[in-house]
Amino acid sequence: MRDNLTERSKQILEAIIEDYIVTAEPVGSRTVSRQHGLNLSPATVRNVMADLEEMGFLASPHTSAGRVPTDKAYRLYVDSLLGVRKVAREEREEIRKHCSLTGKDIGEVLHETSRMLSSVSHYMGIVVAPRFAADVLRHLEFVKLGGRRILVILVSQSGAVQNKIVETTDDFSSEELVRMSNYLNELVAGLTIAQVRSRLLEELENAKTRYDALLSKALRLSQQSLPDKDSEVFLEGQSNILELPEFADVGRMKEIFRAFEEKGQLVSLLDQCLGAQGINIFIGAESRLSQMAGLSVITSTYMTGRNTLGVLGVIGPTRMGYAKVIPIVDYTAKMVSRLLEME
Amino acid sequence: MRDNLTERSKQILEAIIEDYIVTAEPVGSRTVSRQHGLNLSPATVRNVMADLEEMGFLASPHTSAGRVPTDKAYRLYVDSLLGVRKVAREEREEIRKHCSLTGKDIGEVLHETSRMLSSVSHYMGIVVAPRFAADVLRHLEFVKLGGRRILVILVSQSGAVQNKIVETTDDFSSEELVRMSNYLNELVAGLTIAQVRSRLLEELENAKTRYDALLSKALRLSQQSLPDKDSEVFLEGQSNILELPEFADVGRMKEIFRAFEEKGQLVSLLDQCLGAQGINIFIGAESRLSQMAGLSVITSTYMTGRNTLGVLGVIGPTRMGYAKVIPIVDYTAKMVSRLLEME
DNA sequence: TATTAGCACTCACCATTTCCGAGTGCTAAT
DNA sequence: ATTAGCACTCGGAAATGGTGAGTGCTAATA
Known part of the structure; x- marks a missing residue:
């Protein structure tokens, strides 16, 4: 044979x-x-x-x-x-009805998506939020808090917001803060966060600004608040996998929960999918992570236009109901993409 | 006897x-x-x-x-x-060294605090974020996203930021949005978010604004974005309790994880501690939650001035090392309070 | 009167044994 | 090429028995 x-x-x-x-x-x-x-x-x-x-x-x-x-x-x-199946009607319903934006922020939407994925699939839902640094900066704002603390608010194109508290040595007035943010908004309009970073450095060197104390302080201030935090991950439905007989053993259980508590590895695994558009499947040990033995991951990317934003998917046992879950992930990715579309 | x-x-x-x-x-x-x-x-x-x-x-x-x-x-x-013990030096170190604000947002700080509590105590750390609605509004801002979507950003006194996407029927220009936010910022200066809510309603009824289309639209817009989300909870170190022999049984395990996945109950339990200042201890079935059998919770409130913000603490088995954990929770609450102080 | 030694008894826990049956691989018949 | 038949394997459940930590009671002791 x-x-x-x-x-x-x-x-x-x-x-x-x-x-x-x-x-x-x-x-x-x-x-x-x-x-x-x-x-x-x-x-x-x-x-x-x-x-x-x-x-x-x-x-x-x-x-x-x-x-x-x-x-x-x-x-x-x-x-x-495996024959490609369609999403069942009820599942489609459940996915659809969860899709709304008004009154939420981006994080909330993604978090709910993850919950939804877990409840529809009966495994774990996972959503990796867009890398903030890769997005275009839309707006920047300084808000004076008490004392010498200033809140820097960054808004990206896709509606994601990051804010950071910065402690300064100078005591800026509200008017100064407004002037500073006007100046900066102009300086960095249309750049990605990553580009902003280098732009700021350039500008710091620039002769013109060097002699304007306020402006150079503004540059320093915003620079401090740029370091990106690691991308957020929403992992929901962990209790679903407690039900699975293959994880009835407590040792195995512990291992998995430990692994998931440290989200970093998960992110780097899913980041590999960012490049490949569409459905992506890891089965068991295919990912090099030993903790993933016995687990499979089905992912897809979500995007606006031709701009890939992030990855979402389902984690389940290798003996997962692929025929059912693959269409779910696919459909969800499409819906989220459409939802985040900001023409 | x-x-x-x-x-x-x-x-x-x-x-x-x-x-x-x-x-x-x-x-x-x-x-x-x-x-x-x-x-x-x-x-x-x-x-x-x-x-x-x-x-x-x-x-x-x-x-x-x-x-x-x-x-x-x-x-x-x-x-x-139980004799009151002091915090051990190394523990104090570990708590202290985690206390810094610059370059983070409030959520991050609280999240890290929860992680820190879990790692110092070897049980689970829990932090309930301040109720946004109870805080004083500091700043409000509209940012135009693509299409008919507007991002509403709310900043509270204590530096917490909430943002919501709102879809509108009108297509506002950036200038209009600036005018609107100026108007509103003035209107609601110094009020708590909860007060803002009723203030907006009042103003909507007000004869003056009724005839100014832009202003009344501004009011409606901001009203849409006010509904508070449920308070955030940061629960970390779940894998710590996997180690405990009393939860070696899979059934028990499942129950607990299910309970914690639904954060709502946890919040309402901890909300009871908001009133009582200082350390608060629930032992096993004392809280009415059946899922808490075998678990104890040690909490304390954190605050700025005489304003109670939220609750933080440690969840562990009833046979928890009280003598060690109580001082840890106490000290952490004090440090967080100091950290968030915005004189 | 409070404490303690002594002793019979209980019962979870562990290791050992036994038994059962689902499932296999091989061989020979179809 | 397919299948019936059969001996064999081996995990898992149930039965068995021994061990020891711990108890409650009673009677002796200080």
Whole structure:
């Protein structure tokens, strides 16, 4: 038996995967031969299964258990076996009805999206907020707080807001602050936050401004508030995966929760998807993170125009209901994109 | 034996509690008689223990196990047995070094505080952000986003920022938006957000503004953006409690995580502490929440001047290291208060 | 009278054993 | 090429028995 699979073995593999997805139990030859249309005796199925195991698509936990699909099997499954399904009507409803902007801020919208993804998929929903630094600065404002504290507010094109408190040595008047922000708004109009950063540096060197004390202070002030915080991640529905039998073991559980508490790794994993547009799937150990063993991630990017903003998706067990979840993620990404469109 | 405890039985109870706090194992009479200064035979200790059990301070999991302190025992312990300790030097260090404001926003500061509480205490840290509505509005601003979308930015006295996207039917020019915000800033100067709300309504009725289309639109616009979101909660260190032996059971685990995913209940529990200044302790079932069985909460309020802002604290098992954690929470609350002071 | 030693008893916990059946791989028959 | 038949494997549940920490009671002791 060569490495290319016959039609039949594909069908059997698919049957095993689909059975395992719902039962989470090793699948035996009887089961396959019985429930699925293909009329084959258990013995025949066993032969095929032995081949599939040799090719690395199946594994047996021990001699007298059934077979379990490997990551390789899931990969094949999502790449070629899986028929593309549409989003079910109720799911579509639930996604749609959550889409509204008025009265919320961007963060809230993304947070809710993550919650929605988790509740529709019954796994974990994850949304990575746009990198602020990559966005175009729309508006900048200084607000005087008590004492020597100044609040710097940055608004990006897409409506994201960042604010930072800065403590100054000088005591600026409100009028000075207004003048400063007018000056700066003009200086940086239309630049991305990242560009603003270098623009400020340039300007600091500039002979003209060097002799205007107020302006150069303004430059310094805004510079202090530019360091970007790490991108926000919204991860919801962690309790959903507590229900899964494969994580009933407390040790495994701990490991996963520890991993998710440190959002950084998660971000760098999902950042890899930023480049590739559309649906992206990591199965189990494919991502190099050992903590992801047994977990799969389905992501898609959301964007305005041709500008990719961020990544959203669902994290579940490798035996996730791909056929159902993939369309959900896809549809959600599209809806969020449309929602954030600021023509 | 009447309900008032002799000095000796108090000592024994204390010994049992403290032993149980570190071991998480039922404490037997041998153990008590051996390690603690009071020279008593196991038999004597047993007699006392039997009394304490009858009085409801101890419970036996089963005949041949030691005794376990009840919630009532912990209550007595924190109220009268426990000597007030100071914060250890290293802990104080760790708390202090985290206290800085520059380059962060309020949310970030509180989030970090929660993380810090969890890492210092080794339980969960929790911080409830100030109710925005109770704070005085400092500044209000409209920023035009693409299309018919307007971003409303509200800045409170204490430096908290809320922003909301509002979709309008009219297409305002930037100049109009500036005029509108000037008008409104003047109108609501010095009022709390809650007061602003009613002030806006009043003004909408007002004859003067009724005939100025722009102004009345401004009023409606800002009104739309006032509905407060539920107060933010920062809960960190959930994985810490995964380590605790009493939650090794998966069922218990699930329950707790489910409870914490729904932050609402947590908030309403902690809101009860807003009134009472200073340290506040809930032990196990004292809070009416069934999910809190086995958990205790130590909280304190943080404030600027005599204005209570919010609540922060630590959530741990009932057998928490009270002697260590209480001072930590107390000290942290003071530091955060000082940090947010905006003279 | 308060404390303590002694002792019989209880019961969770651990390790061991036993048993069962689902599932396999092989071989021979179709 | 497929399938029936069969011996074999091995995890997991249930039954068994021993161990020891801990108890409550009683009688001796200071």
